[in-house]
Amino acid sequence: ETGVTQSPTHLIKTRGQQVTLRCSSQSGHNTVSWYQQALGQGPQFIFQYYREEENGRGNFPPRFSGLQFPNYSSELNVNALELDDSALYLCASSLRTGVNSGELFFGEGSRLTVL
Amino acid sequence: SQKIEQNSEALNIQEGKTATLTCNYTNYSPAYLQWYRQDPGRGPVFLLLIRENEKEKRKERLKVTFDTTLKQSLFHITASQPADSATYLCALGDTGRRALTFGSGTRLQVQP
Numbered sequence: 492e493t494g495v496t497q498s499p500t501h502l503i504k505t506r507g508q509q510v511t512l513r514c515s516s517q518s519g520h521n522t523v524s525w526y527q528q529a530l531g532q533g534p535q536f537i538f539q540y541y542r543e544e545e546n547g548r549g550n551f552p553p554r555f556s557g558l559q560f561p562n563y564s565s566e567l568n569v570n571a572l573e574l575d576d577s578a579l580y581l582c583a584s585s586l587r588t589g590v591n592s593g594e595l596f597f598g599e600g601s602r603l604t605v606l
Numbered sequence: 607s608q609k610i611e612q613n614s615e616a617l618n619i620q621e622g623k624t625a626t627l628t629c630n631y632t633n634y635s636p637a638y639l640q641w642y643r644q645d646p647g648r649g650p651v652f653l654l655l656i657r658e659n660e661k662e663k664r665k666e667r668l669k670v671t672f673d674t675t676l677k678q679s680l681f682h683i684t685a686s687q688p689a690d691s692a693t694y695l696c697a698l699g700d701t702g703r704r705a706l707t708f709g710s711g712t713r714l715q716v717q718p
Contacts, residue, residue, distance in 0.1 A: 495649075524705070533610075533695050533708030534650065547704030581649050594640065595706065597649030 495584050495598035503604045504572050512567040512601045514582030522546075523565040524595065525557060526581040534581055540565055541587055569603075577605045608634045610709035612696060618715045619686055627681040627712045629696035634707070636698035639672055639679050644693045644711065653694075654681075686716045 496515045504510050516523050522541045526534035536549035540559035554570040563584070569576055579602050583595035611630045619625050629639070638657045642650035656663045656672045656679070663670045669682040683690050693713045697706040 526708075531710065533697075533710045534706075536705035536707070539704045541704075549705060583649075594652035594655060595650075596652070599647075599649045602647075 495582055495596050497580075497582050497598035497601050499601055500599065501602045501604075503606060505606050506572055506574060508572050508605075509568065509570045510572060510603060512569075512580050512582075512603075514565045514567070514584075514598060516563045516565065516582075516584030517596050520584035520586050520596070521563055522585045522587045523559055523563065524583045524585070525565070525567045526583065527551075528579040528581055528600070530578075537567070572605045574605050577603060579603075608632070608698075608707055610634075610696065610698060610707060612694075612709040613712045614710065616713040616715055618717060621687060621716055621718050623686055625683040625686045625690065625714055625716070627694050627696075627714065629679040629681065629709055631677050631698060634677075634698055635674075635700070637700040638698075639670075640697045640699065640706065641668075641670060641679075641681050642695040642697060642708075644695055646693075650695055683714075686714075688716045688718050690714060691716050 498513045524539040525537040528534040537551050538548040539546050543559045556568045558566045579600040581600045582598045585593045609632045640655045641653045644650040654670045656670045667684045671680045693711040695711040697708045699706045
């Protein structure tokens with residue numbers, strides 16, 4: 492089975508710019524979640540997509556937005572980048588079932604540096 | 607607000623010993639708890655899940671306990687190996703929210 496893939500793996504942007512990160516979910520998974528992980532911290536939930544709609548959001552401003560496509564792949568967009576947005580952005584796919592406690596399958600992440 | 611605490615200091619142990627990592631939480635009543643392993647520069651990898659009505663779960667050399675009264679989970683690796691060296695994250699979830707809430711992780715270093 493195909494795992495979760497993310498692109499790009501590394502990128503550098505300057506303050507005020509916009510960035511788009513991409514994620515292909517694991518085969519058979521219908522749910523994609525995005526997490527932000529600052530250095531030395533645990534991942535923080537940004538939002539989740541299920542059936543192409545946002546289905547839960549963490550404490551992130553509206554300049555963080557996303558999309559999920561019919562093939563369950565997803566994008567994370569961040570506008571007006573700030574220095575504090577520098578982090579590892581993780582995509583995780585899962586299979587949503589009646590009991591919402593499924594394990595998350597993470598990609599290797601996109602390392603964003605904002606200068 | 608919800609708070610999850612894991613030992614911020616690295617845990618150093620000798621090969622063959624049992625490593626015990628702690629996850630404490632406050633202001634939270636999770637329905638389940640998960641443990642992940644994360645290597646430097648890589649994404650977390652799922653290890654174990656334990657539900658609120660379970661006291662203990664085992665998988666090969668791994669054991670997790672979950673005490674909802676103490677609000678604590680212990681993660682044990684028996685017969686540890688240098689290849690077990692990594693950061694271990696605990697994550698809490700409930701059936702209502704879609705998100706997992708992660709701790710900041712504990713770095714384990716197993717010396718040969």
